[in-house]
Structures are given as structure tokens and as C-alpha cells.
Amino acid sequence: MGQLDELGQPYHEDSHYGYVSEYDAHSAYYTIPSPVFLRQPLNYHLYTTTIPSSFVQSASDSHFVPSTTELRTSLQRRSETIRGTAAPGLNLPEEIQGYHTFVPLDAQVANANERRKFGNWFSTTYRAIATADGVPYALRRIENFRLVQQAAFVHVDKWNKIRHPSIVTIHEAFTTRAFNDNSLVVVYTYHANAQTLYDAYCKSKPPGYQSHPHGRGVFQGRTQPPAVPERTLWSYIVQLASAIKKVHDAGMAVRTIDLTKVLVTGQNRVRISSCGVVELLTHDTPQDMAMLQQEDLNMLGRLILCLCCANPAAANPQGLHKSLENMGRTYGNEVSTIVLYLFGKNGHHRTVDQLLDLIKTHFVIEMNDALSASDRLENELLTELENARLVRLLCKFGFINERPEFARDPRWSETGDRYPIKLFRDYVFHQVDENGNPVVHLSHVLTCLNKLDAGTDEKIMLVSRDEQSCLVVSYSELKQCIDSAFSELSRASSLSTPHKYR
Numbered sequence: 457m458g459q460l461d462e463l464g465q466p467y468h469e470d471s472h473y474g475y476v477s478e479y480d481a482h483s484a485y486y487t488i489p490s491p492v493f494l495r496q497p498l499n500y501h502l503y504t505t506t507i508p509s510s511f512v513q514s515a516s517d518s519h520f521v522p523s524t525t526e527l528r529t530s531l532q533r534r535s536e537t538i539r540g541t542a543a544p545g546l547n548l549p550e551e552i553q554g555y556h557t558f559v560p561l562d563a564q565v566a567n568a569n570e571r572r573k574f575g576n577w578f579s580t581t582y583r584a585i586a587t588a589d590g591v592p593y594a595l596r597r598i599e600n601f602r603l604v605q606q607a608a609f610v611h612v613d614k615w616n617k618i619r620h621p622s623i624v625t626i627h628e629a630f631t632t633r634a635f636n637d638n639s640l641v642v643v644y645t646y647h648a649n650a651q652t653l654y655d656a657y658c659k660s661k662p663p664g665y666q667s668h669p670h671g672r673g674v675f676q677g678r679t680q681p682p683a684v685p686e687r688t689l690w691s692y693i694v695q696l697a698s699a700i701k702k703v704h705d706a707g708m709a710v711r712t713i714d715l716t717k718v719l720v721t722g723q724n725r726v727r728i729s730s731c732g733v734v735e736l737l738t739h740d741t742p743q744d745m746a747m748l749q750q751e752d753l754n755m756l757g758r759l760i761l762c763l764c765c766a767n768p769a770a771a772n773p774q775g776l777h778k779s780l781e782n783m784g785r786t787y788g789n790e791v792s793t794i795v796l797y798l799f800g801k802n803g804h805h806r807t808v809d810q811l812l813d814l815i816k817t818h819f820v821i822e823m824n825d826a827l828s829a830s831d832r833l834e835n836e837l838l839t840e841l842e843n844a845r846l847v848r849l850l851c852k853f854g855f856i857n858e859r860p861e862f863a864r865d866p867r868w869s870e871t872g873d874r875y876p877i878k879l880f881r882d883y884v885f886h887q888v889d890e891n892g893n894p895v896v897h898l899s900h901v902l903t904c905l906n907k908l909d910a911g912t913d914e915k916i917m918l919v920s921r922d923e924q925s926c927l928v929v930s931y932s933e934l935k936q937c938i939d940s941a942f943s944e945l946s947r948a949s950s951l952s953t954p955h956k957y958r
């Protein structure tokens with residue numbers, strides 16, 4: 457029973473959380489029926505309780521993968537974000553160029569003067585779902601921008617060919633008047649719950665309830681974000697340098713290496729976002745690629761300095777000296793050496809290959825951590841491997857059991873060839889102990905279903921409810937019986953609506 461308590465809890469009824477929603481068969485996403493209620497935060501710990509330690513390969517944190525419980529909690533949060541809808545009253549377009557269910561991702565800034573600009577233009581980022589594949593995408597909209605030359609879209613094709621784990625992939629771009637202006641929209645892969653480096657390390661959190669993965673939130677005053685640990689800093693430097701290498705090798709420049717454009721998308725994982733937008737906006741202006749690549753290295757140096765000082769203005773010329781001193785007090789000499797190299801103070805020509813050479817020892821550490829992460833994830837996957845198989849089996853079972861049209865069917869009666877299925881259902885789910893109390897034991901159910909799915913030769917004794925008759929059958933016979941009952945049912949169903957069950 458203890459096991460059931462532990463394993464059973466993740467499936468808590470959540471209807472009282474007030475977000476039970478209508479299922480939109482067309483989009484396969486949840487839409488909130490009107491009137492809309494303010495949602496209570498989910499108690500994630502109910503969904504992702506600690507798995508009994510005997511089932512867990514590694515409960516400890518590793519560099520790229522958090523402990524099992526935290527990993528599950530964060531995946532739940534992402535899944536919930538992906539299925540969320542926008543607050544009412546935002547007047548967002550219903551559908552644009554095959555994308556629907558728009559949700560703004562930018563923090564709502566009350567004062568328009570405080571909005572950041574992308575070059576000379578305001579931009580807004582939305583999450584939207586593509587009708588074609590039902591997958592969420594991040595759409596960056598450049599407001600009031602009239603794209604004159606269609607030839608500019610060549611940059612989208614070029615960037616689409618750059619596939620790198622630390623670059624957010626671009627998919628397409630189009631112009632639209634659906635926002636009541638001329639907008640350019642650039643579509644990227646969506647990373648649910650991504651945070652910019654600026655938000656993660658430079659922005660203080662306003663007072664309020666801070667959620668806690670293992671319990672109720674607690675009220676906290678305005679909190680400063682944590683300083684970036686040196687180990688994490690090196691991880692970021694390695695990932696970003698490797699992304700720059702990929703782009704420079706393709707004869708291009710990144711141009712968006714900035715605290716507000718680099719996203720943290722998982723434990724210690726960073727990705728450069730918004731690639732290609734600058735090229736689209738400045739298509740008319742001739743560019744010196746060698747100079748832009750030098751500027752990329754400079755931008756990386758500025759980003760590291762700002763990150764170390766938790767201050768986006770740390771690399772401004774007037775405070776540069778002081779910022780370097782501050783950085784030197786907290787971080788090792790090697791960090792300062794890299795930053796000074798990237799600034800290229802003596803007018804040196806720098807290359808990304810030289811940079812990689814300077815930080816090569818850190819690449820080895822990263823690679824080891826990345827391999828450990830993939831081992832950890834394989835182990836996590838192993839614990840989930842059987843879930844889909846068992847759910848399919850339970851669905852089959854649910855389809856054939858207790859159908860009213862079978863009530864008078866002699867095959868399901870006590871002398872019929874389908875009768876063992878009924879008895880087996882009782883054997884799996886409706887057992888009682890010697891005092892007549894229900895036996896609710898998940899491991900019994902799982903064991904029976906696994907043996908049934910495998911069709912083992914093991915025999916079990918099935919007893920009727922009135923204890924007047926009993927049958928000895930093997931799992932293999934039961935499997936045949938269930939398969940044939942289900943095939944018959946699906947044949948009848950496919951006559952009217954094909955492909956209902958796969």
C-alpha cells in the first residue's frame with residue numbers, strides 16, 4: 457500500500473484547480489471556456505512526487521539535468537505553459553498565416569517609454585500554435601516595419617540551414633497586416649519557460665509569492681537574482697563560443713549576442729535567439745562580414761562582463777575599468793583573460809578558433825557533463841518506457857469490458873469463450889482480502905498487465921463472483937481472447953469511422 461501511496465499521488469484529480477478546460481479537437485490544445493476564472497497555481501508536487509528511491513537510478517543533480525523530481529516538475533511546468541492561453545481582452549488575431557492561439561511572451565510594460573527596441577523598431581514575441589503540425593512556435597513580430605524587398609527573405613533560408621544546440625532555429629518569416637500595421641513576423645522554435653539571461657541574472661524579482669517546487673509558495677520581498685556561479689559561466693561561454701564557431705564557419709555573423717537575446721532554456725543550457733532578424737531589418741545596408749564577426753567576439757566579451765557584474769551597463773566605456781575590477785574580485789583570472797582577449801584592446805585581429813583554443817580545457821569538462829546528462833536522461837526514459845504500452849492495453853480493456861451490447865451476448869455469458877475476460881478483469885481490479893476489503897495494489901495490476909501483454913504461459917485461477925465456478929487459464933490464452941474481442945470491435949468500428957484507434 458505504501459507503494460501505491462507514493463506512486464498513486466501523481467494522478468490526483470485536478471478539477472478543483474479551476475482550469476479544467478474544453479478539449480479543442482481541431483487544434484489538440486486546451487481552450488478555456490468562458491467565463492474565464494483566475495487559475496490557482498497547480499500543486500506540482502502532487503503530480504511529481506518523489507519516486508521511491510529504489511526506482512530511481514540517480515536522484516542527484518547533475519550539471520545539465522536536475523534531480524528526478526525537479527526534472528519532472530519542470531517538464532510539467534513546460535507542458536502546462538505550452539497548453540496555456542492568453543488572458544482575455546488582449547485583442548490578439550485569431551489566426552495568421554497558419555498560426556493560432558497567440559500568447560504574448562513579453563512582460564507587459566505599462567510605460568511605453570520603457571519598452572526595449574530591436575534596432576529602431578519595437579518588437580513583441582508571441583507563442584502561437586501552427587495548424588500544420590500542432591506544435592508551438594515563438595513568433596517575433598517587428599512592429600510598423602514595411603519590408604520592401606522580398607529578396608530579404610534569403611536570410612531566413614540561410615539561417616534555417618544553421619542547426620546548433622545553442623541557437624534557436626528559425627523556421628520562416630512573413631509580413632502581415634493582421635495587427636493593424638505593417639508587421640514583419642519571424643518564426644522560431646519555441647522553448648517553453650525560457651528566460652533571457654537578463655531576466656535570470658540582472659532583473660530583481662518584485663515582492664510576492666514565490667512558488668516552491670515541493671510545497672506551497674512563500675511570500676518574499678523584492679529579491680536580487682543569484683550571481684552566476686563560475687562553473688555555470690564557463691558552461692555558457694563554451695556553448696556560446698561553439699555557436700559562434702558554427703555561424704562564422706558558414707561565413708555569417710550572429711549579431712544578437714546580448715543578455716536580452718540569449719535564452720536560458722533548461723538547467724545550464726543557453727541558446728542565442730532572434731538570429732536573422734538584424735539581417736532582415738538591414739537588408740539594404742551593405743555589410744562587412746569580417747568586421748561583423750569581430751563585433752560578435754566583442755559582443756561575447758561584453759556579455760560575459762555584464763553577466764559577471766549582473767549589470768547590463770557594465771561594459772559601457774565610462775564604467776569599464778571598474779566593472780573589470782569587480783569581475784576580477786569574484787571570478788578567476790582566466791575569465792578576465794578571455795574578456796580582455798574578446799575586447800581586442802590592442803587592435804588584434806581575433807578569430808573564434810583562437811577563442812576555442814584559449815578555452816579548450818573547459819570544452820572537455822562540458823563534453824563529459826553533456827555525456828553524463830544523456831546517460832541520466834536515458835535512465836529517466838527507462839522508467840517511463842512501459843507507460844504507453846500499458847495505457848494502450850488498459851484502453852483496449854476499457855473498450856471491450858462492460859459494453860451494454862454484449863450484455864446479452866452468449867459469448868460473454870458464463871459458458872461463452874469471452875467469459876474469462878470478465879473474470880480476469882475482476883482478478884486484476886476487483887480483488888478483496890479475507891475480510892472483504894478491497895485490495896488496491898498498483899503493483900498487482902502492473903504485474904498482471906505486463907504478463908498479459910507478454911502473453912506468458914503462466915496459469916492463473918479465475919473465480920466467479922459467486923465463487924461457484926473457477927477457470928484455470930494462461931496469460932497467453934487470455935491475451936488471444938482479448939485480442940480477438942478487440943479486433944472484432946475495431947472491425948465493426950472501422951466500417952463506420954476508420955482509424956479511430958491506432
Ligand SMILES: Nc1ncnc2c1ncn2[C@@H]1O[C@H](COP(=O)(O)OP(=O)(O)OP(=O)(O)O)[C@@H](O)[C@H]1O
Binds near residue numbers: 645647651655719
Ligand atoms: N524562442 C523562444 N522560445 C521561448 N521563449 C522565448 C523565445 N524567444 C523569446 N522568448 C521569451 O520571450 C520573452 C520576450 O522576448 P524578447 O526577446 O522580446 O525579450 P525582451 O528583450 O525582454 O523584450 P522586449 O524586446 O519586448 O523588451 C522573453 O522572456 C523570452 O524568454
